[in-house]
Amino acid sequence: MQIEELSRPLNSGYWCGTAWGHNVFYSETSAITVMLRVFNLTEDNANNNPGAFSSQDDVMLGLSYRFLRKERAVLRYGAPYSPTYRGEDVPNTFCDKEFENCDKKNCKVQSPNFPGMYPRNLTCHFHIGQTRVPDGKVALIRVRQRNPHLIYIKDRNAPHLSRERKLQVGTGCHVLHDYLVAYDGNNTREAVLATLCKGGAPLSGITSSGPDLLLVFHASPFDFPFQDSPRRRTFGFELDVEVEFVDRESTAYIREGAACNYTVSSRGQRSGYVQSPVHSLLPNTTCWWRLLAGSTEVVWLYFLHYRHVHHPEMPAPAHCSNTLTITDGDALSEPLPPPDLSAASLDAADNVTLNVTQEEAPPATKVIGNFCRPDQLPRVCSGVHAPGPHAAPCLPGESYVSASPALTLSLRYAAGTAPAHVEFLARYEFVDKRQWGTPTPGGGPCDRTFTEQPDRLFVSPRDVFLFGRGGARKLRCVYTFRAAPQQRVALRILRARMGSSCGTRYRHASHRYECSHAGAGDQPAIWLSEEPWEGVPLVRACLCNVSHERPFLLVSYTRQLRLTFSVPVMTPAADYNDFFLEGEYSLVPAAPQCRRAKRRMAGRHGNFTVGVAARRDLCSALPRLVTAADGSFLFLRVRGFAASEDNCQAASRINVYAVGGLAPLASICPDQRLDYTHVFSSGWHGANQTQRQQLSAADLWSTAVGGGSLHLGQSHYYYHRQQQQAERQQRGRPHQRPRQQESRDLVVEFVGNSSERVMVSWVGVWRPMQTAPLSPVGVDLCPHRCPQIEACLPADLWCDGSVHCPSGLDEGAAACGLLAALPWVYLGAGGVLAASLLALLAAVVVHRRRLHALKREEEAAAAAANNSHGLKSTTQDFLLPPDKDSW
Numbered sequence: 001m002q003i004e005e006l007s008r009p010l011n012s013g014y015w016c017g018t019a020w021g022h023n024v025f026y027s028e029t030s031a032i033t034v035m036l037r038v039f040n041l042t043e044d045n046a047n048n049n050p051g052a053f054s055s056q057d058d059v060m061l062g063l064s065y066r067f068l069r070k071e072r073a074v075l076r077y078g079a080p081y082s083p084t085y086r087g088e089d090v091p092n093t094f095c096d097k098e099f100e101n102c103d104k105k106n107c108k109v110q111s112p113n114f115p116g117m118y119p120r121n122l123t124c125h126f127h128i129g130q131t132r133v134p135d136g137k138v139a140l141i142r143v144r145q146r147n148p149h150l151i152y153i154k155d156r157n158a159p160h161l162s163r164e165r166k167l168q169v170g171t172g173c174h175v176l177h178d179y180l181v182a183y184d185g186n187n188t189r190e191a192v193l194a195t196l197c198k199g200g201a202p203l204s205g206i207t208s209s210g211p212d213l214l215l216v217f218h219a220s221p222f223d224f225p226f227q228d229s230p231r232r233r234t235f236g237f238e239l240d241v242e243v244e245f246v247d248r249e250s251t252a253y254i255r256e257g258a259a260c261n262y263t264v265s266s267r268g269q270r271s272g273y274v275q276s277p278v279h280s281l282l283p284n285t286t287c288w289w290r291l292l293a294g295s296t297e298v299v300w301l302y303f304l305h306y307r308h309v310h311h312p313e314m315p316a317p318a319h320c321s322n323t324l325t326i327t328d329g330d331a332l333s334e335p336l337p338p339p340d341l342s343a344a345s346l347d348a349a350d351n352v353t354l355n356v357t358q359e360e361a362p363p364a365t366k367v368i369g370n371f372c373r374p375d376q377l378p379r380v381c382s383g384v385h386a387p388g389p390h391a392a393p394c395l396p397g398e399s400y401v402s403a404s405p406a407l408t409l410s411l412r413y414a415a416g417t418a419p420a421h422v423e424f425l426a427r428y429e430f431v432d433k434r435q436w437g438t439p440t441p442g443g444g445p446c447d448r449t450f451t452e453q454p455d456r457l458f459v460s461p462r463d464v465f466l467f468g469r470g471g472a473r474k475l476r477c478v479y480t481f482r483a484a485p486q487q488r489v490a491l492r493i494l495r496a497r498m499g500s501s502c503g504t505r506y507r508h509a510s511h512r513y514e515c516s517h518a519g520a521g522d523q524p525a526i527w528l529s530e531e532p533w534e535g536v537p538l539v540r541a542c543l544c545n546v547s548h549e550r551p552f553l554l555v556s557y558t559r560q561l562r563l564t565f566s567v568p569v570m571t572p573a574a575d576y577n578d579f580f581l582e583g584e585y586s587l588v589p590a591a592p593q594c595r596r597a598k599r600r601m602a603g604r605h606g607n608f609t610v611g612v613a614a615r616r617d618l619c620s621a622l623p624r625l626v627t628a629a630d631g632s633f634l635f636l637r638v639r640g641f642a643a644s645e646d647n648c649q650a651a652s653r654i655n656v657y658a659v660g661g662l663a664p665l666a667s668i669c670p671d672q673r674l675d676y677t678h679v680f681s682s683g684w685h686g687a688n689q690t691q692r693q694q695l696s697a698a699d700l701w702s703t704a705v706g707g708g709s710l711h712l713g714q715s716h717y718y719y720h721r722q723q724q725q726a727e728r729q730q731r732g733r734p735h736q737r738p739r740q741q742e743s744r745d746l747v748v749e750f751v752g753n754s755s756e757r758v759m760v761s762w763v764g765v766w767r768p769m770q771t772a773p774l775s776p777v778g779v780d781l782c783p784h785r786c787p788q789i790e791a792c793l794p795a796d797l798w799c800d801g802s803v804h805c806p807s808g809l810d811e812g813a814a815a816c817g818l819l820a821a822l823p824w825v826y827l828g829a830g831g832v833l834a835a836s837l838l839a840l841l842a843a844v845v846v847h848r849r850r851l852h853a854l855k856r857e858e859e860a861a862a863a864a865a866n867n868s869h870g871l872k873s874t875t876q877d878f879l880l881p882p883d884k885d886s887w
Helices: 343-349 687-705 712-731 824-869 875-879
Strands: 002-005 032-035 097-100 108-110 122-129 137-145 151-153 179-183 192-199 203-207 212-219 236-247 261-265 271-275 285-292 297-310 322-328 366-371 406-413 420-432 448-450 457-459 475-482 487-498 504-507 512-515 525-533 536-543 552-555 560-567 579-589 600-602 605-611 624-627 633-642 652-658 666-670 676-680 746-752 757-765
Touching (some): 297 406, 487 525, 487 536, 487 560, 605 624, 633 652, 666 676, 746 757
Parallel strands (some): 261 285, 512 536, 600 624
Antiparallel strands (some): 002 032, 122 212, 137 236, 179 212, 322 366, 487 552, 487 579, 605 757, 624 746, 633 666, 633 676, 652 666
C-alpha cells in the first residue's frame, strides 16, 4: 500500500503485510490517493518464488475517511490562542524544515503527517538555529517531550505483544529501521548527541552546546501497518523546542572545538559560580574546573544545589556513571601564567613587607570529596540566597575550604548525559587570609600591632570567615600603633565604611568627629583611643564612613594609639564590602620633656594653663588629668562660654571628659573677656535628680537672662547640658553602650590652633547631706556652703583670699568680716577717697560761713542809712514789690 498526496512527490516506500489495530493517516494537503498493489507471478516461475501471491490467498483492504477543518486539528496546529510553529519548508525536499529564533515562537518539531502514520522510506532534516542572542550570552537549543503519548518511533517490524514500550538510545536502535539522530551543530559532520527510537516514555531533553541543533529522522522503506496498543492514537513524534541563554563566561557550555576544561584565577575575578554543563555530553567525557588563588589566599567552595538526574526513558546507567571529585590543589598541575608585575601584585607577593607569616606548604594534591551515587551528595548550603530574614550563612563545616591556594573539580560522564546527568551550581570565592602588621600576643584573630615598617599601610581584614557571610556574628579588631619614646603616631584614614546605618559627624562645638548613633553598643564604629596616663583612656574620635575626598587625620598625644574596628552585629549577607577600613600611618617627632607626671594634677584645689603660646610650648597643648581627692567631686572653672554648633568662632576648644567617657562632658569656647563656665565631674547630678536639674537649669537660665544676680558662668553650664539633651531628643539618638561607671576624675583637652593660653582652676567639693548617721542634733553638716552650686567647700578654702564660689560668697563680709572681706589694696583706696571727701566738705563749710558774714554786714549798713533820713515804711510798701525786683 502507498499513499500519495497532492503536490507532494510520490515516496517509494510501502506498507505491506498484515495490519491490525487503529491505524490513522492524516494528510498534509487537501487530497490523497491510496494505491494497493498485488504482485502476481506467471506459471513459469511460480515454483521459484514461494512468497508470490497465489489464488488461494485473500487480499482485503478496508478503510474509512473523514474531512476535518484545519482549526479543529489542534494536535498538529495548536489551539487558536497558541498556534504551533512547525518550521519553514525547505524547497525541493519532502519533509525538511528550518526553525529560526524559537525563543519568541511556540516551535514544535513533528514527524511527517503527525499525529498519524508517517510515509515510508524517507529522511527528514530539522535544523533549529538561534540568530538573535543578547550581548554576553550564548544560545543553547533544547528539545524535549514530557508527554509520553506524543513520541513513538517504530524500530522494527515485530508483533506488538513482544514489543518493548520504552525509549531506546544509542546502540539499542537498529540502523535499518526508524530512528531519530540529534547532531550538535547544523550538519551531520558534528558530534552525535543521541540516537532515539521506540517510545512510550517522556524525553527529558537533548541540548546543544551552541545556537544550532540538527535532528535527522530516518524511516525504513517497509513497515507493518499496525498500532501496538489500542489506547494509543498517535504515530511519530512531536518535540518541544526551548532556547536557553547562558553567560558567555560561565561554565554552562563547552566552547566549540574546545575541551571541557576551565581555569579561573584570582587575578581575574574574586568570586563566581561553577555550573555543570547544561547541554548534552558524549560518553567518556570529563570536565575540569581549576580554581587558582594567590600565595596568601585559599579557595572557598560551596554548593547551592546538587542532584543526580536519571532519565526514566533511558536504560539504567551503570554504577558510578557520573563521578564528581573535589581535590585540594591543582590536579592538572599546568604551569601558571607569567607573573603580573604590577604594583598591586608586587605588594601581594612581598610577605616580608606585609608581615605575613609564611606557613609550611601543604601536600600538592589531596582528594577531599568523591561522589557518584545518588544517595551520596556533597555538602550543600541551600539557604545562603534565601530572601529576607530566612537567609543563613554557609559555615566552613558546610562547605569546602582548601588548605592550598588551589582547588580542582572534575566530573566524569562515563555513559554521557543521555542515560543520566548531574546538575549542580556551586559558588567559589578566593579568600584573602593576609593581614597587615604583626599578630598581637594574646589577641584575637585579627588583632594586629604596627611599628615602623617600610609600607606603613593598614587595611581591615578581607577574610570572609570573619564576617557574617562566613558564619561570624560579630567582629572586633584592635590595631595598636606603637612609636619610639620620643615619637608620636600620625594616622590618616583614607577610606572607611561601617554599614548604611552609621554616619560620621563633625561637631563644631568640640572639634571632634563622632558617630551618628552616639556610640550605641549594638552599632558598628571605628574607635580611636589612647591612654595619656596608665589606666586613663581617652577616646579621640568615633568614625563610620570616610571618603577619599575627605580623609581623617589624627596625631596621638602619646607613643601608642589604638584603633578598634568593631561590628557588634552582622547579618548573613554582610562581608568586607560592607565593613572595611583603609589607611596609613607615620611616626613623627614628639615635644621633648613632656612628662606625664607634670600634666597630672591632684589636691583640693589648683589651676593650670592650657593652650599653645607664642613660644610654641607644645607641652601646654597636651591633655591634663585632674584627680579628685578624698572622694570629692571636681568643680572646674574656665573663662569662656559653652560652645554649640554655631555660637563659637574661636579656633580652639577646651573639652572636659570624665575618665572612661565616650564624649566630652562640656566643650568650652575660651574667651578672656567673659565670665567663667563651670563644669562638675561625673556623678555630681545623680539619676534621681534629672528632673530637678532640668528645672534648675530653666530657672537659672531665665534668671540670668532677666538680669538677676546669678553668676553668668553657671548659666553657661546648665544651658549647655540642656541644649545637648534637646539635640539628642531631636535626632532620636539611641542609648550609649553600657560601660563601667565613669570616674570623678576629669581630663582637660585643648583642641585647635589658637596661640592663646587659658587658665583652668578646680576645686574639690562635696554634695550637702540632709542628715547623717550618729550626728549631733543641730550640727550643720555643711558649714562652708556655696548655695549657687549647692556644694560644700573644704574648710581651708574658706576665706583664703581666692574666690572659689561662683558668687564670691566664700570671701564675702558675712563669711569673713569687713576687713577680711576687703583686700588691703581696696582698703587703702577707700581711705584715700574718704579723706578727700572730708577735706572737700570742710572747704565747702568755710566758704558758706564767709558768704553769710558778708551778707549780714551789708544789711547792717543799709539799715543805718534808712534811719538817718527819718522815713518810715507803710503797709503798701511791703505788699507791692519794687519795680526793679523780679518775680
